[in-house]
Amino acid sequence: MDWMQIISALALVMFIVILFPAALDRMRNSPKGTSSDWMGFIVPIIIIVLLVMLLIKLV
Secondary structure (H helix, E strand, C coil), X not given: CCHHHHHHHHHHHHHHHHHHHHHHHHHHCCCCCXXXXXXXXXXXXXXXXXXXXXXXXXX
């Protein structure tokens, strides 16, 4: 292993050690979505899917 691989491996380990517990904490303490929040997410996704399907049909 050269020095670049060693530094990359150390950085990866540090990211895992630091960021994984923070991500778990944020997942546990995150606000729960309401049905209106989910509709605000699902409606644009459906519109995008329909637009892509239309564009595919036009080709």
